[in-house]
Amino acid sequence: MPALAAGFDEAEQDGLCRVGIAYSLLRSQSATEAEAIVTDLTTIRPHRLVALSVDGDEKVAGRTGEKFRGAFGIAARAGLHRTVHAGESSGPDGVWDALDLLQAERIDHGVRAIEDDALLARLIDDRISLGVCPRSNVTLGIYPDWASHPIRRLVDAGVLVTLNTDDPAPLGTTLDVDWAVTADRFGFDLADMVGFAQRSIDASFADVDLKRDLTTELLTVSAALR
Structure with a gap:
Protein backbone atom coordinates (compact mmCIF):
# COMPACT_ATOMS: atom_id res chain seq x y z
CA MET A 1 0.00 0.00 0.00
CA PRO A 2 2.85 2.47 0.59
CA ALA A 3 4.11 1.68 -2.90
CA LEU A 4 0.66 2.29 -4.40
CA ALA A 5 0.36 5.54 -2.48
CA ALA A 6 3.81 6.65 -3.67
CA GLY A 7 2.78 5.99 -7.25
CA PHE A 8 -0.39 8.03 -6.79
CA ASP A 9 1.67 10.81 -5.20
CA GLU A 10 3.91 10.92 -8.25
CA ALA A 11 0.94 10.87 -10.62
CA GLU A 12 -0.72 13.74 -8.76
CA GLN A 13 2.50 15.76 -8.92
CA ASP A 14 2.42 15.19 -12.69
CA GLY A 15 -1.01 16.79 -12.85
CA LEU A 16 -3.14 13.64 -12.88
CA CYS A 17 -6.15 13.14 -10.64
CA ARG A 18 -6.06 12.76 -6.88
CA VAL A 19 -6.72 9.17 -5.77
CA GLY A 20 -7.98 7.74 -2.51
CA ILE A 21 -7.69 4.03 -1.76
CA ALA A 22 -10.62 1.84 -0.74
CA TYR A 23 -9.29 -1.41 0.70
CA SER A 24 -11.52 -4.28 -0.39
CA LEU A 25 -12.09 -7.43 1.63
CA LEU A 26 -12.90 -10.63 -0.26
CA ARG A 27 -16.16 -12.46 0.44
CA SER A 28 -14.18 -15.69 0.80
CA GLN A 29 -12.25 -14.38 3.81
CA SER A 30 -13.25 -15.34 7.34
CA ALA A 31 -14.70 -12.88 9.84
CA THR A 32 -11.59 -13.27 12.00
CA GLU A 33 -9.25 -12.51 9.12
CA ALA A 34 -11.33 -9.52 8.03
CA GLU A 35 -11.42 -8.03 11.51
CA ALA A 36 -7.65 -8.51 11.90
CA ILE A 37 -7.01 -6.78 8.57
CA VAL A 38 -9.25 -3.83 9.39
CA THR A 39 -7.74 -3.50 12.87
CA ASP A 40 -4.29 -3.27 11.27
CA LEU A 41 -5.50 -0.79 8.67
CA THR A 42 -7.10 1.49 11.25
CA THR A 43 -4.03 1.29 13.46
CA ILE A 44 -1.46 1.95 10.72
CA ARG A 45 -3.70 4.25 8.61
CA PRO A 46 -1.79 3.88 5.32
CA HIS A 47 -1.39 7.04 3.29
CA ARG A 48 -4.39 7.67 0.98
CA LEU A 49 -6.57 5.03 2.66
CA VAL A 50 -10.08 6.48 2.83
CA ALA A 51 -12.54 3.57 2.81
CA LEU A 52 -13.30 -0.10 3.34
CA SER A 53 -15.11 -2.23 0.78
CA VAL A 54 -15.97 -5.88 0.20
CA ASP A 55 -15.94 -7.55 -3.19
CA GLY A 56 -16.32 -10.93 -4.84
CA ASP A 57 -19.02 -13.03 -6.46
CA GLU A 58 -22.20 -12.68 -4.42
CA LYS A 59 -23.80 -15.68 -6.13
CA VAL A 60 -20.96 -18.00 -5.11
CA ALA A 61 -20.37 -16.61 -1.61
CA GLY A 62 -24.00 -16.08 -0.62
CA ARG A 63 -25.02 -13.54 2.00
CA THR A 64 -21.91 -12.42 3.86
CA GLY A 65 -23.15 -9.26 5.57
CA GLU A 66 -23.35 -10.82 9.01
CA LYS A 67 -19.85 -12.27 8.64
CA PHE A 68 -18.31 -8.86 7.96
CA ARG A 69 -20.42 -6.81 10.36
CA GLY A 70 -17.59 -6.70 12.90
CA ALA A 71 -14.95 -5.60 10.40
CA PHE A 72 -17.13 -2.82 9.03
CA GLY A 73 -18.00 -1.75 12.56
CA ILE A 74 -14.29 -1.32 13.31
CA ALA A 75 -13.90 0.74 10.13
CA ALA A 76 -16.87 2.96 10.97
CA ARG A 77 -15.65 3.63 14.51
CA ALA A 78 -12.23 4.57 13.12
CA GLY A 79 -13.74 7.05 10.66
CA LEU A 80 -13.21 5.08 7.45
CA HIS A 81 -15.88 5.39 4.78
CA ARG A 82 -17.77 2.24 3.77
CA THR A 83 -18.83 1.06 0.32
CA VAL A 84 -20.13 -2.40 -0.54
CA HIS A 85 -20.40 -4.43 -3.74
CA ALA A 86 -24.03 -5.58 -3.61
CA GLY A 87 -27.23 -6.00 -5.59
CA GLU A 88 -25.59 -7.28 -8.75
CA SER A 89 -25.61 -11.10 -8.82
CA SER A 90 -27.46 -10.92 -5.50
CA GLY A 91 -30.94 -9.49 -5.34
CA PRO A 92 -32.19 -6.64 -3.16
CA ASP A 93 -31.29 -8.65 -0.05
CA GLY A 94 -27.61 -7.94 -0.71
CA VAL A 95 -28.27 -4.20 -0.65
CA TRP A 96 -30.37 -4.45 2.53
CA ASP A 97 -27.49 -6.31 4.22
CA ALA A 98 -25.01 -3.67 3.07
CA LEU A 99 -27.13 -0.92 4.60
CA ASP A 100 -28.30 -2.61 7.77
CA LEU A 101 -25.29 -4.75 8.67
CA LEU A 102 -22.29 -3.01 7.09
CA GLN A 103 -23.29 0.66 7.47
CA ALA A 104 -22.67 1.28 3.76
CA GLU A 105 -22.58 4.90 2.67
CA ARG A 106 -22.49 3.94 -0.98
CA ILE A 107 -23.37 0.81 -2.99
CA ASP A 108 -21.27 -0.53 -5.85
CA HIS A 109 -23.72 -1.74 -8.53
CA ALA A 206 -13.02 13.15 -1.53
CA ASP A 207 -12.56 15.94 0.98
CA VAL A 208 -14.77 19.03 1.01
CA ASP A 209 -12.25 21.26 -0.76
CA LEU A 210 -11.71 18.84 -3.64
CA LYS A 211 -15.45 18.33 -4.07
CA ARG A 212 -15.90 22.10 -4.24
CA ASP A 213 -13.15 22.48 -6.84
CA LEU A 214 -14.52 19.62 -8.96
CA THR A 215 -18.04 21.06 -8.83
CA THR A 216 -16.75 24.46 -9.93
CA GLU A 217 -14.88 22.86 -12.84
CA LEU A 218 -17.95 20.84 -13.83
CA LEU A 219 -20.19 23.91 -13.84
CA THR A 220 -17.66 25.85 -15.94
CA VAL A 221 -17.31 23.06 -18.51
CA SER A 222 -21.03 22.34 -18.73
CA ALA A 223 -21.86 26.06 -19.18
CA ALA A 224 -19.42 26.25 -22.08
CA LEU A 225 -21.13 23.27 -23.78
CA ARG A 226 -24.62 24.77 -23.66
Missing part, protein backbone atom coordinates in the same frame (compact mmCIF):
# COMPACT_ATOMS: atom_id res chain seq x y z
CA GLY A 110 -27.01 -2.06 -6.60
CA VAL A 111 -29.08 -2.27 -9.77
CA ARG A 112 -31.35 -5.01 -8.47
CA ALA A 113 -32.70 -2.61 -5.90
CA ILE A 114 -35.18 -1.81 -8.67
CA GLU A 115 -36.98 -5.04 -7.67
CA ASP A 116 -37.92 -3.73 -4.19
CA ASP A 117 -39.97 -0.55 -3.78
CA ALA A 118 -39.22 -0.34 -0.04
CA LEU A 119 -35.50 -0.54 -0.77
CA LEU A 120 -35.76 2.22 -3.38
CA ALA A 121 -37.46 4.41 -0.78
CA ARG A 122 -34.68 3.66 1.72
CA LEU A 123 -31.97 4.56 -0.80
CA ILE A 124 -33.73 7.81 -1.65
CA ASP A 125 -34.48 8.78 1.96
CA ASP A 126 -30.93 8.04 3.15
CA ARG A 127 -29.32 9.49 0.00
CA ILE A 128 -27.34 6.33 -0.70
CA SER A 129 -25.85 6.37 -4.18
CA LEU A 130 -25.57 3.42 -6.55
CA GLY A 131 -22.45 3.06 -8.69
CA VAL A 132 -24.17 1.61 -11.76
CA CYS A 133 -22.20 -0.10 -14.56
CA PRO A 134 -24.57 -0.82 -17.48
CA ARG A 135 -22.04 -2.38 -19.86
CA SER A 136 -20.80 -4.75 -17.18
CA ASN A 137 -24.34 -5.75 -16.22
CA VAL A 138 -25.19 -6.60 -19.83
CA THR A 139 -21.86 -8.30 -20.59
CA LEU A 140 -22.07 -10.49 -17.47
CA GLY A 141 -25.71 -11.38 -18.11
CA ILE A 142 -27.32 -9.58 -15.19
CA TYR A 143 -29.63 -8.13 -17.88
CA PRO A 144 -30.03 -9.68 -21.34
CA ASP A 145 -29.57 -6.43 -23.25
CA TRP A 146 -29.24 -2.66 -22.87
CA ALA A 147 -32.97 -2.10 -23.28
CA SER A 148 -33.67 -4.25 -20.21
CA HIS A 149 -31.29 -2.34 -17.98
CA PRO A 150 -33.04 -0.34 -15.20
CA ILE A 151 -30.74 2.69 -15.10
CA ARG A 152 -33.39 5.03 -16.53
CA ARG A 153 -36.02 3.71 -14.08
CA LEU A 154 -33.63 4.16 -11.15
CA VAL A 155 -32.85 7.74 -12.15
CA ASP A 156 -36.52 8.58 -12.76
CA ALA A 157 -37.41 7.13 -9.35
CA GLY A 158 -35.05 9.61 -7.70
CA VAL A 159 -32.22 7.26 -6.73
CA LEU A 160 -28.76 8.88 -6.69
CA VAL A 161 -27.18 7.01 -9.60
CA THR A 162 -23.61 7.43 -10.82
CA LEU A 163 -22.39 6.01 -14.13
CA ASN A 164 -19.31 3.79 -14.10
CA THR A 165 -17.34 1.22 -16.13
CA ASP A 166 -16.74 -1.55 -13.56
CA ASP A 167 -13.50 -3.17 -14.91
CA PRO A 168 -12.64 -1.25 -18.08
CA ALA A 169 -9.76 -3.40 -19.37
CA PRO A 170 -11.48 -6.83 -19.47
CA LEU A 171 -14.70 -5.21 -20.66
CA GLY A 172 -12.81 -3.45 -23.46
CA THR A 173 -14.16 0.00 -22.70
CA THR A 174 -13.38 3.40 -21.22
CA LEU A 175 -15.43 5.74 -19.08
CA ASP A 176 -16.01 8.26 -21.87
CA VAL A 177 -17.12 5.53 -24.29
CA ASP A 178 -19.57 4.11 -21.75
CA TRP A 179 -20.96 7.56 -20.98
CA ALA A 180 -21.55 8.18 -24.70
CA VAL A 181 -23.16 4.77 -25.26
CA THR A 182 -25.38 5.08 -22.18
CA ALA A 183 -26.53 8.56 -23.20
CA ASP A 184 -27.40 7.26 -26.66
CA ARG A 185 -29.14 4.06 -25.51
CA PHE A 186 -31.31 5.72 -22.85
CA GLY A 187 -31.80 9.19 -24.30
CA PHE A 188 -29.92 11.07 -21.61
CA ASP A 189 -29.23 14.69 -22.59
CA LEU A 190 -26.45 17.04 -21.49
CA ALA A 191 -28.29 18.04 -18.32
CA ASP A 192 -28.68 14.36 -17.40
CA MET A 193 -24.99 13.70 -17.95
CA VAL A 194 -24.01 16.73 -15.87
CA GLY A 195 -26.25 15.25 -13.18
CA PHE A 196 -24.35 11.95 -13.31
CA ALA A 197 -21.07 13.86 -12.98
CA GLN A 198 -22.30 15.96 -10.07
CA ARG A 199 -23.62 12.91 -8.24
CA SER A 200 -20.27 11.18 -8.72
CA ILE A 201 -18.56 14.13 -7.03
CA ASP A 202 -21.09 14.15 -4.21
CA ALA A 203 -20.86 10.38 -3.67
CA SER A 204 -17.07 10.30 -3.70
CA PHE A 205 -15.04 10.10 -0.52
